[in-house]
Amino acid sequence: xxxxxxxxxxxxxxxxxxxxxxxxxxxxxxxxxxxxxxxxxxxxxxxxxxxxxxxxxxxxxxxxxx
Numbered sequence: 001x002x003x004x005x006x007x008x009x010x011x012x013x014x015x016x017x018x019x020x021x022x023x024x025x026x027x028x029x030x031x032x033x034x035x036x037x038x039x040x041x042x043x044x045x046x047x048x049x050x051x052x053x054x055x056x057x058x059x060x061x062x063x064x065x066x
Contacts, residue, residue, distance in 0.1 A: 004042060006049050009057065013037070013049045028052060 002017035004024060015026025021038075024045045028035045037052040039045025 004045060006046060008050050008053050011053045011056075013053075015039070015045055015049075028056065031056070 002024075004015045004026070006013045006015075006026075011031070012029045013026050014029055015024040015037075017023075018025045023038050023040045024042070025036065025038050026045065026049060027037070028049075033056070035052050035056055037045070037048040039048050
């Protein structure tokens, strides 16, 4: 099993290689929402994880501003 763990801005992500899709599939851990990101290689996976965290943080800030 090929797995990857990442940390960014205090959020942790975990991804595994999906042989059916031929790419990594991961999610941000320890949040209520299920946010999934993918990548065909490790570089793309990390980039998409960072984008997913940034998007989650911006969305959370907007929602909680009201």
